[in-house]
Amino acid sequence: MxxxxxxxxxxxxxxxxxxxxxxxxxxxxxxxxxxxxxxxxxxxxxxxxxxxxxxxxxxxxxxxxxxxxxxxRPAVAEFNTEAEKKSWIATYKPVLLIFGYITAVSLLIENLDGAFVLMRWMNNFMAGFFLVFSFFKLLNLKGFAESYSRYDILAKRWNGWGYLYAFAELALGVAFITGFYPLLTNAVTLIIMVISIIGVLQSVLNKRKIKCACLGDVFNLPMSTITIIEDALMIVMSGIMLIKMI
The missing domain is CATH 3.30.70.100 (Alpha-Beta Plaits)
Structure with a gap:
């Protein structure tokens, strides 16, 4: 290249x-x-x-x-041309479907357990979120790392963080679903997502029209407020769970 x-x-x-x-x-x-x-x-x-x-x-x-x-960066120009032709729903359809599936499955699990427990639901939702999102990143790890290095504050300085981040998400997904040291798991989640959202906020506030790497290099998604919501949701959930545990 x-x-x-x-x-x-x-x-x-x-x-x-x-x-x-x-x-x-x-x-x-x-x-x-x-x-x-x-x-x-x-x-x-x-x-x-x-x-x-x-x-x-x-x-x-x-x-x-x-x-x-x-x-x-021709990839950015290609993204701009394609994105302008799509509606908001068509553009973010993959993310909306994934969130819909994760929400539905986590709610079904709560229904099977007989009662809705907020903490348990958030734990299952976060497990599904990290497992699914890491899956898409791992489909093309190199492509994800390159896209991520364009806006993440750590990946800009060290390209290896993009590769490590995908496996960090996978590890968090496994940790949530197995109940591995909940306090540590939520603390690590909070730290990682806070760092991640900084680069996202900078890109959105500066109105940079770049490709979002949240679903790896599989989908051509633009960086926008929906990306902020994804990271913020994980920050809020992990923060609530930490407060409940302390």
């Missing part, structure tokens, strides 16, 4: 050569072409590398500043 970045601070051919040399030292980069006139660098890599890692390669020369070039 090849990405283009803006490079400021280059004033001569020596700067051009130095930037090229420094970027080529980053593991995973196979080719670098620096255009002095356009102040750009075209970087070819065999795996996705977070922008922060590339900028860190230039840290010994503070005058060189590397930033992402928006036009280098």
């Amino acid at each position: 090849t990405h283009t970045y803006n490079i400021t601070g280059m004033t001569c051919s020596s700067c051009q050569a130095k930037v090229q040399q420094l970027l080529l030292q980053v593991a995973g980069i196979t080719k670098v072409e620096v255009d002095l006139q356009k102040a750009e660098a075209s970087v070819q890599m065999d795996k996705h590398i977070a922008t922060g890692i590339l900028q860190n390669a230039l840290k010994d020369f503070p005058k060189y500043q590397l930033t992402e070039k928006v036009t280098a």
Whole structure:
């Protein structure tokens, strides 16, 4: 894959050569072409590398500043074109159906137990949520990690967090359904979802039209308030359960 970045601070051919040399030292980069006139660098890599890692390669020369070039993300442009043709319901149909199924199944479980217990229902709902959402992420783990690194505050700095996050959701789903140390499970859930919602809020408030990675790379869903609701719901439920346990 090849990405283009803006490079400021280059004033001569020596700067051009130095930037090229420094970027080529980053593991995973196979080719670098620096255009002095356009102040750009075209970087070819065999795996996705977070922008922060590339900028860190230039840290010994503070005058060189590397930033992402928006036009280098065709997936975003494709998403915008497709999304404008769909209605809100058609766009978010996958998420709405999934939430509907999880809600229905968790309510059926409560009905079978003979009485509705809020804490137990929330526990089962969260188990279903994390198991289903992690499933879609794991269908294309690499695609999810790349999409997630575009807005999550941790994944931007360390691309490995995108890969780890999918398994963290799976582990949380298993923990909720098996009743594994409820206090610890809910505390970890609260921390992870609070971190996750920060990047979502930043993207939505800044009106960035980017692809949401909540269902991995399977569906072409836009980042919006519904994504905030997903994360906020998990934060509220885990928070309530923690308060009840303490």
